[in-house]
Amino acid sequence: xxxVMQIPQYQHVQEGEDFTTYCNSSTTLSxxxxxxxxxxxxxxxxxxxxxxGEVKKxxxxxxxxxxxxxxxxxxxxATQTTDVGTYFCAKGGGFKTIFGAGTRLFVKA
Amino acid sequence: xxxxxxxxxxxxxxxxQQVTLRCSPKSGHDTVSWYQQALGQGPQxxxxxxxxxxxxxxxxxxxxxxxxxxxxxxxxxVNALLLGDSALxxxxxxxxxxxTYNEQFxxxxxxxxxx
Numbered sequence: 001x002x003x004v005m006q007i008p009q010y011q012h013v014q015e016g017e018d019f020t021t022y023c024n025s026s027t028t029l030s031x032x033x034x035x036x037x038x039x040x041x042x043x044x045x046x047x048x049x050x051x052x053g054e055v056k057k058x059x060x061x062x063x064x065x066x067x068x069x070x071x072x073x074x075x076x077x078a079t080q081t082t083d084v085g086t087y088f089c090a091k092g093g094g095f096k097t098i099f100g101a102g103t104r105l106f107v108k109a
Numbered sequence: 110x111x112x113x114x115x116x117x118x119x120x121x122x123x124x125x126q127q128v129t130l131r132c133s134p135k136s137g138h139d140t141v142s143w144y145q146q147a148l149g150q151g152p153q154x155x156x157x158x159x160x161x162x163x164x165x166x167x168x169x170x171x172x173x174x175x176x177x178x179x180x181x182x183x184x185x186x187v188n189a190l191l192l193g194d195s196a197l198x199x200x201x202x203x204x205x206x207x208x209t210y211n212e213q214f215x216x217x218x219x220x221x222x223x224x
Contacts, residue, residue: 030209031209033211042218043152043199043201043215045212045213045214045215048211090151092209096154096157099153101150
């Protein structure tokens with residue numbers, strides 16, 4: 001089963017609204033990665049977080065790694081229709097990457 | 110600079126048959142990982158190849174096997190296909206020398222349908 005839990009499973013927003021997806025683990029994570037998969041496409045790497053409490057920004061996207069390194073979040077400010085897709089968090093461990101089930105974002109224009 | 114390529118794009122097989130999927134990594138990458146993605150789910154790690162050896166494996170039966178060639182390209186073989194093997198099979202490449210920075214580049218995938 002999944003070792004990283006993501007919520008919510010789905011999110012419908014109006015264009016211009018903000019969006020947040022959360023990723024939780026019962027164990028301490030060495031790192032957390034975020035990927036985006038457009039409908040019909042393949043996952044695309046967005047970022048990797050390693051440090052406790054780390055916050056990184058990419059334009060309208062803000063990524064956070066919890067202080068205890070057991071949770072992470074991705075926040076999108078003022079969503080656009082181009083943000084549509086599924087956002088996955090993934091934990092690295094050894095040479096294996098474990099993906100969450102993803103949060104699917106729908107944006108209504 | 111070519112990205113990750115996979116072939117074929119789509120494949121239809123019947124139960125009990127065998128299938129081989131192919132992957133060429135991004136130029137300069139030496140590590141290939143394979144994932145199975147069922148509809149509406151996240152990718153599930155199958156195994157990873159580096160220096161022509163399988164160096165880690167996920168929770169998949171022995172029916173799933175692989176190979177990496179000296180040019181770093183890779184194959185995924187699935188024997189005795191089951192209906193439940195129907196999925197998108199993704200290949201991802203990375204560079205071992207990048208250490209714990211594990212940016213993976215995914216190919217477009219092979220959509221396998223088992224009837």
